[in-house]
Amino acid sequence: DGPVTARITKLTYAVPGEACIRIKKSLRDHTLTDDEINLSTYFSSEKPNWMGIGRALAKHVKRPEGIDEKSLEFAEWARSVVEIHIPSSTLALGVDVYDTPGFLSDDAPVLKEILHDLVELIHPTLVFMYANPSTDDATKGCFLAVKTALHDLDEMSIFFLNSKADLNRMPKFKQGMNENEFLTILADERIQRYKLLLDAPFLVNDKLEG
Numbered sequence: 001d002g003p004v005t006a007r008i009t010k011l012t013y014a015v016p017g018e019a020c021i022r023i024k025k026s027l028r029d030h031t032l033t034d035d036e037i038n039l040s041t042y043f044s045s046e047k048p049n050w051m052g053i054g055r056a057l058a059k060h061v062k063r064p065e066g067i068d069e070k071s072l073e074f075a076e077w078a079r080s081v082v083e084i085h086i087p088s089s090t091l092a093l094g095v096d097v098y099d100t101p102g103f104l105s106d107d108a109p110v111l112k113e114i115l116h117d118l119v120e121l122i123h124p125t126l127v128f129m130y131a132n133p134s135t136d137d138a139t140k141g142c143f144l145a146v147k148t149a150l151h152d153l154d155e156m157s158i159f160f161l162n163s164k165a166d167l168n169r170m171p172k173f174k175q176g177m178n179e180n181e182f183l184t185i186l187a188d189e190r191i192q193r194y195k196l197l198l199d200a201p202f203l204v205n206d207k208l209e210g
Contacts, residue, residue, distance in 0.1 A: 005061040006069070006078040008114055011097040014085035016043035022083040023060060027117045033080055034060075043087060057084065075110035098124060104141045105148060112149035119150055125157040162193055 008027070014020065019039035025031045037056055042049040060082050067074045098118060103111040118124065128146070130139045150156060
């Protein structure tokens with residue numbers, strides 16, 4: 001179905017009573033473009049109402065219909081940053097998480113521009129998620145597009161996250177093993193995954209350290 005959003009979203013900590021969504025003009029211009037959306041009611045019970053939060057968020061991140069994605073109107077919309085202020089034990093540590101829209105080389109130029117701005121201004125550690133060690137054409141295309149977008153930035157940290165466990169490739173994991181056995185096998189499997197990643201054709205010429 002293709003990408004759903006084209007805006008960068010920032011997850012940052014807030015106490016339940018101050019949970020909200022803020023839409024800022026861009027990464028470089030922090031002017032609010034819309035009224036703040038109060039999310040505190042979604043955290044008023046023991047379990048957060050994530051479905052309600054998703055509905056409140058959807059209209060601000062979902063790609064607008066009927067707009068040419070190569071147009072200036074779309075570019076202006078995509079440059080806006082959606083800040084989501086919510087309670088979270090991870091975010092409470094002072095960690096901010098930025099979610100960027102996926103894109104390929106032939107997608108709207110603004111998607112490359114906003115990723116470039118994010119890396120240039122925030123200096124984050126990029127987490128590149130891929131489905132399996134062998135990778136597929138979509139993963140290859142996305143990674144090459146990211147490299148193109150960030151070609152002029154020298155210092156950049158990328159963490160490759162294999163988002164699917166290939167259990168059929170892990171016959172050593174068995175029920176009943178103790179903790180030491182599990183940790184030993186896990187360390188070995190991580191090394192094997194790293195080697196598989198290095199063997200991916202589109203990464204052969206990249207200098208990866210791990």
